[in-house]
Each structure stands twice: as C-alpha cells, then as structure tokens.
Amino acid sequence: MIKDPNYLELFLKTGINFKERKIFFGYVDGGSEDNIDFESISMAIRAIDRMLAVSNKQPIELHFTSYGGDPYQSLALVDKILESPCKFVFYGRGAIMSAATVIMAVCDERYLSKNATVMLHDGSDGFEGTTTDMQIYVKESERVQEIYNEIYANNSWLKKDFWDAVVRRDLYLTADECITVGLADKIVHNPGRSKFRNRKKPNSSESNKISRLVKKFGDRIKLPILSQVEVHFNEDKYEEIVEYEHSEKEVTLSLEDEQGKRS
Numbered sequence: 001m002i003k004d005p006n007y008l009e010l011f012l013k014t015g016i017n018f019k020e021r022k023i024f025f026g027y028v029d030g031g032s033e034d035n036i037d038f039e040s041i042s043m044a045i046r047a048i049d050r051m052l053a054v055s056n057k058q059p060i061e062l063h064f065t066s067y068g069g070d071p072y073q074s075l076a077l078v079d080k081i082l083e084s085p086c087k088f089v090f091y092g093r094g095a096i097m098s099a100a101t102v103i104m105a106v107c108d109e110r111y112l113s114k115n116a117t118v119m120l121h122d123g124s125d126g127f128e129g130t131t132t133d134m135q136i137y138v139k140e141s142e143r144v145q146e147i148y149n150e151i152y153a154n155n156s157w158l159k160k161d162f163w164d165a166v167v168r169r170d171l172y173l174t175a176d177e178c179i180t181v182g183l184a185d186k187i188v189h190n191p192g193r194s195k196f197r198n199r200k201k202p203n204s205s206e207s208n209k210i211s212r213l214v215k216k217f218g219d220r221i222k223l224p225i226l227s228q229v230e231v232h233f234n235e236d237k238y239e240e241i242v243e244y245e246h247s248e249k250e251v252t253l254s255l256e257d258e259q260g261k262r263s
Contacts (some may be wrong), residue, residue: 015063016047018054023047024063025100036069036077036099045080052086059087062107068098071123071144078106078151091188092116098123101183102148105155110184112175118183120152120163121170157182207231 011017015024023044025035044062051060068074081088081103090107092100097119104110104118112118122145129137149167153160158181178184202210210231218225 014043016043018047018050020061021051021058022061022063025066035066036074038070038073041073041077044077048080048084052084056084056086059089061089061091062103063091063093064096064100064104065092065094066097066100067095068100068123071099071148074099074102075144075147077103081106092118092184093188095119102151105151105183111186111188112178112184113188114175114190116175118173118175118178119170120167120173122167152183155183202231
C-alpha cells in the first residue's frame with residue numbers, strides 16, 4: 001500500500017490530492033457550511049498553481065458540495081480557472097448553491113450527481129450600516145450580480161436578460177434542469193449497484209410477512225396505511241466493473257502507469 005501518512009493527512013484535512021490533481025471543497029472539521037471563503041479559495045488557487053507547475057496537460061478536478069459563501073472569493077477562483085492553460089472538470093454533489101454556481105459554470109466539463117440541487121439567487125449577507133453606506137453597498141452588490149449574470153449567460157443556453165430576471169428570487173434547479181439550460185453538461189455516471197448486492201425477489205410467504213408487518217406499522221403510528229400492500233422489487237441493472245483489490249502490487253502498478261502517462 002502507499003506508505004505516505006503525510007500525503008494522506010494533507011488530503012483528509014485540506015481536500016487536496018496533488019497526485020490525482022483533485023481539489024475537494026467542504027469543511028470536515030467544523031467551519032461554516034458556506035465554504036467558499038478566503039481560506040478555501042486561497043488554498044485552492046495555490047494548489048492549482050502547484051499542479052500547473054507539474055503539468056498543464058492533465059485536467060484538474062474540482063469536487064464541490066457548497067451552500068455558497070463570499071462572492072468575491074468565488075470570482076477569484078473563476079478568474080484563476082479562466083487564466084489557467086489547463087482543462088477544469090467540475091463535479092457537484094448535494095448542494096451547489098449561490099457562489100458555487102459561477103465556479104461550476106466556467107469549468108470546461110461540468111458533472112452533477114443525479115440528486116444534486118443547484119440554487120441561483122440575488123445574494124445578500126445582511127449588511128448593516130448608515131443610510132449612505134447601505135446605498136453604496138446596494139450599488140456594489142448590483143455590480144457583482146451583473147458579473148454573475150454575465151457568467152451564467154456566457155456559459156449557458158440562455159441570454160443575460162433571462163438571468164437578470166430569474167435571480168431576483170431563489171431559483172432551485174434539479175441536475176437535469178441545470179443540464180437542460182446549459183449550466184452543466186452531464187449526470188455523474190451510475191453503473192448500478194446489483195453487482196455488489198445479493199438481493200432476491202421475495203417469495204409469496206415473504207411477501208405476506210411484509211404485508212402483515214406494514215399493517216402493524218399503521219397501528220403503531222396511529223395512522224391507517226393501505227389495506228392492500230404491494231411488495232416491490234427493483235431489479236437494478238449494472239455494467240461490468242473491474243474490481244480493485246488494493247493490493248500493494250496493484251497500487252504500485254497503478255501509480256507507475258499514471259506516471260508513465262504524465263511523462
């Protein structure tokens with residue numbers, strides 16, 4: 001196995017995998033759920049610089065689950081992506097919201113997991129101050145939102161006037177809807193799970209047992225449930241997958257093969 005505890009610790013703490021050129025966003029040790037901030041973006045930009053110093057021929061992957069955060073920091077990463085002579089591949093899972101959406105939009109390949117939720121809006125952070133300061137802040141917020149809307153327009157199938165209109169409210173999109181309007185490209189591939197499972201369709205005796213138990217559930221929660229319960233069995237399809245044994249020999253060969261591709 002790979003005997004490099006420092007490398008593993010770095011990856012678990014920072015979400016940066018230099019060997020495979022992957023950057024994961026999301027706090028794992030406290031911190032705010034709005035994980036687009038100075039710390040996370042600065043770390044990502046430094047990691048991108050280091051990866052580009054090694055090679056600009058291999059893509060860099062950004063893996064996101066984020067409720068958003070600092071719009072200025074999101075634009076810093078947007079600019080870094082656009083300045084870099086390298087392909088960027090975005091993977092979004094769970095929540096891809098607010099400031100995270102522009103980062104997704106500018107990447108070259110954009111994948112969303114099947115049940116990801118994307119949310120765009122006219123951001124606000126509850127600014128407080130004098131009347132004059134608030135007027136200045138509103139103007140600045142409008143300027144930043146204009147940049148966001150231009151990014152959406154330049155990286156989707158819809159013009160800026162559409163985005164100007166819809167972001168006045170919180171707009172939630174499914175992964176499929178986000179792909180349809182052009183802000184993302186594909187659903188993350190799902191090979192099916194039945195290869196890894198040993199499930200068989202219940203026989204008649206087992207089905208009757210399930211039905212009786214479901215009726216007891218209704219009594220337990222003081223709520224009538226369907227008198228006739230139909231037992232459902234989902235026959236999940238799958239494709240052939242080469243299983244990875246994680247043996248020391250296999251890991252070594254995998255690393256040597258990857259190094260050979262990069263050299």
